[in-house]
């Protein structure tokens with residue numbers, strides 16, 4: 001069996017370091033926030049090139065708090081891509097603002113920057129690009145549109161730790177950048193985790209209040225807020241794993257290059273690395289009109305795959321109240337029917353990739369012969 005993600009292999013490779021870090025937390029009992037979280041926040045801020053990093057309990061809460069900390073409230077509209085994980089839009093909604101969807105680009109899968117301006121109304125306050133699958137959205141035109149219409153930019157970088165846009169790590173350019181440390185992400189905790197990075201001291205201060213009952217000083221509460229704190233154990237684990245992130249991302253890129261080479265002559269549309277981006281392949285996503293058949297054949301051959309995502313956000317039952325219908329965002333809808341994510345994680349072996357490619361070549365051969 002070839003798994004979609006293998007977290008055990010990674011743990012085995014860093015077992016000693018992680019166990020020692022966990023033991024430190026147990027010994028000093030700083031279970032919530034505390035020194036391990038602070039040390040990780042400082043290291044991660046430096047890594048992405050931001051002045052501040054505020055650890056949050058998970059990526060969804062990070063987006064919700066970023067929206068609030070940036071000053072958005074009820075009635076404010078936030079432009080989000082229609083093809084993303086549900087949490088992007090959900091967190092805008094739980095912050096009290098309203099997501100407004102924009103179709104996906106057919107080549108990069110990210111927000112189609114050419115369609116953003118048509119979605120701007122007098123209530124629009126922010127654009128939230130998602131660096132989907134690990135590849136940066138096209139930030140220069142997004143920031144130009146934002147400047148022109150006096151909007152802020154909040155990045156959803158939950159899939160893009162260490163990903164570059166024109167040589168700079170994503171997350172730190174907008175007023176806030178949101179990260180998830182869900183275990184399967186490129187930088188994953190051993191439980192829930194998230195963070196917001198920012199260069200704005202006031203936004204950072206509000207984030208610290210928002211995650212901890214509106215309190216900077218124990219039992220003094222400035223605002224009604226939340227309990228969205230990052231745990232000490234997660235801070236300790238993330239501090240260890242951050243040191244390996246660039247190496248792991250480099251391995252993901254090598255695996256993607258081998259997939260590209262082996263699948264070049266297949267009838268699949270392969271991921272395209274845009275000239276402005278350095279992709280970190282959180283997901284290796286191929287595209288085919290025969291998606292369901294291909295997934296079934298791979299599954300029968302013992303290859304686990306995923307679909308990211310099968311239903312675009314505007315067609316989710318949760319957003320039925322917005323009144324969208326099939327056909328509103330045709331490219332996102334086409335992607336939902338055609339995309340397939342192949343196994344991708346740093347510890348994947350060349351042999352495993354060759355096996356996956358072999359199954360795909362065999363299957364596409366058969367379907368060609370049938371025609």
Ligand SMILES: *Cc1c(COP(=O)(O)O)cnc(C)c1O
Pocket residue numbers: 058059060061084085087088130156158159179180181182193194
């Ligand atoms: C994972 C993810 C989130 C949410 O992060 P959690 O830590 O799972 O809450 C948000 N946006 C995107 C694009 C994601 O992939």
